[in-house]
Amino acid sequence: DAKTTQPDSMESTEGETVHLPCSHATISGNEYIYWYRQVPLQGPEYVTHGLQQNTTNSMAFLAIASDRKSSTLILPHVSLRDAAVYHCILRVAGGNNKLTFGQGTVLSVIP
Amino acid sequence: GPKVLQIPSHQIIDMGQMVTLNCDPVSNHLYFYWYKQILGQQMEFLVNFYNGKVMEKSKLFKDQFSVERPDGSYFTLKIQPTALEDSAVYFCASSYWGGYNYAEQFFGPGTRLTVL
Numbered sequence: 001d002a003k004t005t006q007p008d009s010m011e012s013t014e015g016e017t018v019h020l021p022c023s024h025a026t027i028s029g030n031e032y033i034y035w036y037r038q039v040p041l042q043g044p045e046y047v048t049h050g051l052q053q054n055t056t057n058s059m060a061f062l063a064i065a066s067d068r069k070s071s072t073l074i075l076p077h078v079s080l081r082d083a084a085v086y087h088c089i090l091r092v093a094g095g096n097n098k099l100t101f102g103q104g105t106v107l108s109v110i111p
Numbered sequence: 112g113p114k115v116l117q118i119p120s121h122q123i124i125d126m127g128q129m130v131t132l133n134c135d136p137v138s139n140h141l142y143f144y145w146y147k148q149i150l151g152q153q154m155e156f157l158v159n160f161y162n163g164k165v166m167e168k169s170k171l172f173k174d175q176f177s178v179e180r181p182d183g184s185y186f187t188l189k190i191q192p193t194a195l196e197d198s199a200v201y202f203c204a205s206s207y208w209g210g211y212n213y214a215e216q217f218f219g220p221g222t223r224l225t226v227l
Contacts, residue, residue: 043203
């Protein structure tokens with residue numbers, strides 16, 4: 001699977017909208033973009049995923065660049081519960097569904 | 112939402128002993144996974160399992176490791192014998208689909224294994 005690059009950390013204030021960037025310059029046409037998040041002492045939690053079109057669900061909005069070389073996870077109105085490590089992961093369609101985690105972005109939320 | 116349970120939450124054993132980590136996956140899920148996370152490091156895939164068989168394993172899945180899900184009950188990871196470098200948090204996950212039809216993986220809270 002291709003590699004992703006994320007900032008080590010970001011900080012936000014409660015109620016703000018947060019934009020978490022992810023670079024994947026060598027992404028292949030059959031690679032999906034997934035986002036998981038993990039808080040201390042818990043397992044990762046699925047946030048969203050997409051291939052080419054922007055996607056939205058109750059947790060977040062995923063904006064995918066037209067050339068697919070980058071994406072941004074947008075968290076509206078963050079709360080303290082959104083403080084976590086956010087992982088941007090690529091997965092090849094047809095693979096064995098394993099997730100390859102990097103270091104991710106540590107999101108801190110200030111009250 | 113659906114929950115994956117892991118038993119025990121913490122296990123301390125002496126090097127060379129056998130240990131079994133238990134995972135209670137989401138009830139209708141068909142695909143099962145183990146991941147390993149050493150403190151301060153990124154999480155790494157160990158193995159995935161479907162229909163009674165290992166589908167894929169990483170180089171971290173040493174010969175001393177084995178997985179099974181007898182009679183559709185717990186999905187287990189057994190390490191025999193354990194080594195100091197096996198100390199880590201082990202996360203179990205399950206999903207309904209796997210392979211081409213991706214489905215989100217639901218993770219348990221992890222079992223912290225300490226090998227002395």
